Amino acid sequence: MDLSLTTRQEGNHTVVVVGGEIDVYTAPKLREQLIDLVSGGSYHLVVDMEGVEFLDSTGLGVLVGGLKRVRAHEGSLRLVCTQERILKIFRITGLTKVFPIHSSVEEALAAHE
Amino acid sequence: MPTVELRFAALNGHVRTARMIATAVSRRAGVPAGAADEIKLAVTEACARAVRVNRRHAPQSPVLVALIDAPESFTITVADRGRTGDEVAPGPDGGLVTASALLDLEPESVVDPPWWSQPAAGGPDAQDDPDEDTAGLPSGLGLALIEGLVDEVEISRGPDGVGTVVAMTWHTDLSAVPPKPVR
Numbered sequence: 178m179d180l181s182l183t184t185r186q187e188g189n190h191t192v193v194v195v196g197g198e199i200d201v202y203t204a205p206k207l208r209e210q211l212i213d214l215v216s217g218g219s220y221h222l223v224v225d226m227e228g229v230e231f232l233d234s235t236g237l238g239v240l241v242g243g244l245k246r247v248r249a250h251e252g253s254l255r256l257v258c259t260q261e262r263i264l265k266i267f268r269i270t271g272l273t274k275v276f277p278i279h280s281s282v283e284e285a286l287a288a289h290e
Numbered sequence: 291m292p293t294v295e296l297r298f299a300a301l302n303g304h305v306r307t308a309r310m311i312a313t314a315v316s317r318r319a320g321v322p323a324g325a326a327d328e329i330k331l332a333v334t335e336a337c338a339r340a341v342r343v344n345r346r347h348a349p350q351s352p353v354l355v356a357l358i359d360a361p362e363s364f365t366i367t368v369a370d371r372g373r374t375g376d377e378v379a380p381g382p383d384g385g386l387v388t389a390s391a392l393l394d395l396e397p398e399s400v401v402d403p404p405w406w407s408q409p410a411a412g413g414p415d416a417q418d419d420p421d422e423d424t425a426g427l428p429s430g431l432g433l434a435l436i437e438g439l440v441d442e443v444e445i446s447r448g449p450d451g452v453g454t455v456v457a458m459t460w461h462t463d464l465s466a467v468p469p470k471p472v473r
Contacts, residue, residue, distance in 0.1 A: 198306070200305065200306060200309075200334060200338070201302045201305050201334070201338040201341070202302045202303050202305060202306055231309075231330065231331075231334075233331060233334045233335060233338065233432075233435075234335055234338075234427070234431045234432045234435055235338065237427065237431075238425045238427045238431075239425065241425040241426070241427060242425030242426075245406075245425060245426075262327045266331070266435070269388070269389050269390060269435065269438040269439075270389040270390060270393055270431070270435065271389070271390035271393050271394075271395040272393070272395065274395045275395060
């Protein structure tokens with residue numbers, strides 16, 4: 178399954194809904210999307226990963242890159258994920274310490290208030 | 291003799307093919323359902339690393355994957371033809387370093403780990419290299435992830451002295467699983 182990306186605006190946040198497989202082949206597409214958003218002035222991002230079926234270290238690299246970019250503008254990047262198989266990857270890398278991870282988009286948006 | 295052998299050109303697009311085949315073969319081999327996700331990720335990381343290493347040092351050489359279904363275990367080996375030990379971050383016990391130790395992220399750390407400020411992240415206006423997707427993450431992270439996913443992992447030099455072989459084993463007979471070493 179390929180990678181699907183849609184974005185929508187929620188107040189001053191941009192929600193990026195990601196679906197499918199984020200791997201070494203598809204990750205550049207997500208990376209371009211995040212770079213485009215930051216270049217366009219969107220510095221508060223919520224990446225909804227509930228539809229992600231697979232994530233590898235390249236995908237982690239893209240998310241870390243996105244986080245670094247928004248931070249350069251005092252922005253934020255929050256993740257929405259409740260899938261154990263995806264959460265496990267953030268846990269074993271320790272990246273749970275740098276990404277705020279929420280169980281819903283609403284919760285992620287509320288956390289910023 | 292391997293149950294299934296796969297040889298592919300060092301291209302990222304083929305990593306997914308390897309993942310699909312490994313998943314299908316592991317299912318047939320009776321690997322516990324819980325291990326299926328681990329196998330998918332581990333074989334992806336091992337193949338993606340082999341593709342990078344070959345592209346760097348031996349772009350014309352294929353990546354070789356062997357899937358071995360034994361009575362009590364399922365083993366996947368991934369062999370590259372690059373510089374031996376490239377993208378392998380050794381741990382203190384001679385095995386692989388764990389991903390969390392490699393990234394070295396502390397909960398309340400005031401000081402970010404060195405990789406965090408690597409230029410690959412770029413400033414907001416940095417010109418990005420489309421082939422550089424690591425965001426400064428340390429090389430070796432792929433294999434470090436594997437360390438946390440498989441029952442046994444062994445890194446060795448290629449049989450003719452060229453490249454690296456990553457051998458990953460899952461126990462399919464759960465009564466035969468040795469206790470996990472405490473880390």
